[in-house]
Amino acid sequence: MLDDRKLAVLRAIVEDYVSTNEPVGSKALADRHNLGVSPATIRNDMAMLEEQGYIAQPHTSAGRVPTDKGYRLFVDRLSTIKPLSVAERRAIETFLGGAYDLDDVVTRTVRLLAQLTRQVAVVQYPSLTRSAVRHVELVPIGPERLLLVIITNTGRVEQRTIEMPEGVSEESIAHLRALLNAHLDGCWLNDVPGVVAEVPDRLPPDERPLAATVLSVLLETLIEKHEEKIVIAGAANLARADLSQSLREVLEALEEQVVLMRLLGEMGDPAGLTVRIGTENPHESLFTTSVVASGYGAGDQTVARLGVLGPTRMDYPGTMGAVRAVARYVGQILAGS
Amino acid sequence: MLDDRKLAVLRAIVEDYVSTNEPVGSKALADRHNLGVSPATIRNDMAMLEEQGYIAQPHTSAGRVPTDKGYRLFVDRLSTIKPLSVAERRAIETFLGGAYDLDDVVTRTVRLLAQLTRQVAVVQYPSLTRSAVRHVELVPIGPERLLLVIITNTGRVEQRTIEMPEGVSEESIAHLRALLNAHLDGCWLNDVPGVVAEVPDRLPPDERPLAATVLSVLLETLIEKHEEKIVIAGAANLARADLSQSLREVLEALEEQVVLMRLLGEMGDPAGLTVRIGTENPHESLFTTSVVASGYGAGDQTVARLGVLGPTRMDYPGTMGAVRAVARYVGQILAGS
DNA sequence: CTTGGCACTCAAGAACGTGGAGTGCCAAGC
């Protein structure tokens, strides 16, 4: 159905369209790529490609533009991920190497990705649910207040202040802290609720009110923060790409946490690269955009996702290379720290 | 030079232009506002206002548009800050009331402000330098690591991990912690370096290496985080306002931390409302925009700033009302928590 | 199957006209 030459034509169309942003005609194709055939032949091929839905004309007597389906075929079968240049790799290393805490890693990553791809970058914080407790701390601050700090093995630190019942002794607090750490150290956050349920029983009755308060806040924190944090950068790059009328919709969508979550969350393969093109996206405002995303994490394990969003008319090989490289490098950083 | 009627005309021009987004002519003015004079008279007044630079025509035979100077006069002398409606006040209270930690307060505030004004909102985190230490905590995590947590009276919590020298005992850590808290509690962050300098002298020699490490990290944290954090929301509102060609520039400017800092930082009166119009802004990309900002803080003391950015063609009275109200309310929240 | 030729289509841009909102100026009126 689609012989090699037709595929070559499709590839050429995608490449030309991406670089020129103008519908590409048969003559231009014959000139710029040496396909070894005449424009007329290419026209025949194009007619067939159009019939099958891989390309379309904005109007009669205009050149062809790839459809979502065309981009999909291009990504799946006609392109190879483009490795980064040495300079780019070096830039990543120096830029991310200087980070000194998780916040810093994440913000640097998102900016780097935006700059590298010249598109909108989206990075999800390492998820709590896929992390384990490294340490729990209870710090009295003032007579009736306590600070609860939870540190995870992904370097994330959550804190909440707690109003204490009156008349709680230092020892009770120390005792509870010891107990919590004994039970929770290394515990997957998913499992925390189960483990924690039995803690009050092991305490003397007079310490139970404190424990109840602290535990309810602790669980609340884990659940509420389950709503995971996402940062974006490079929104200005959207203005460069001429999504014109839909630009505002896209910007609005990007400000909704929920949409962003779905954007990254519903990607197929959790570890590898995923590309979602145009109408494949989960939200109507993003039908004119594509998303290239990847999981990342310390070692093999995926703890969160990152990616970029841009017009469907996007340099897929380059973008995919950048996303993959950044994801890997962030993984190394997380593993090493 | 400018009698009352001319000022009334200017006010009417600003109001009409803001609401219609079209150059306003003498006839429209006479119709919509009852100035008690004929269009011809208004034309004379307009000629004079133009001569003095308060208004301008986009081209001959078009209506008039306020200049930056015109807006300035309007803001300074012709308008009064518009108090929020009861519904709006209630919305602020319920929306901000539910916040449970500083991060939450700040993100809710910025979103609220964006929604209320339908513009881009900018909120600066309460600055460290203008805060005081409330508590310092040292938490051992793992055999060779320590977590340093600094809690300020503005609710901000900073944490850093520290690589420990080997063979440090629990007691040494507890000792250092006690000493730090004794010295630093209530201490202005500005004064921390001075206070901290003498701490090592009071320790037995074998605890000094630990102290040195911890103190250097502590100081580093205070200095580095001096670079203050800013969050924005509502960028999509920029697309609605038709800054058209400059939209991209504005978006780019908003992504630069430095520009944002200057935007809020260089405003005059630290406590009250400040308005900066068009070319009064510190960055060329923002010459088509105006900024309405205010300090906020617990009690009287200003610990940071917040504000909104929009086209110069902006509803100043309404925006100023919203910014002032939100700033006050955030102040109350900070004071109460 | 490929290719050159050819008639056809249609968006984009230039050229042109025109309607109307808005102005400045002037002379008459209060």
Next chain:
DNA sequence: GCTTGGCACTCCACGTTCTTGAGTGCCAAG
């Protein structure tokens, strides 16, 4: 001296028309 209606003038916005040229589909010959 300020205000006002009248009036000529300007010039943008908008619609119409024409032209141009890139690009197509089809066909008959190679």
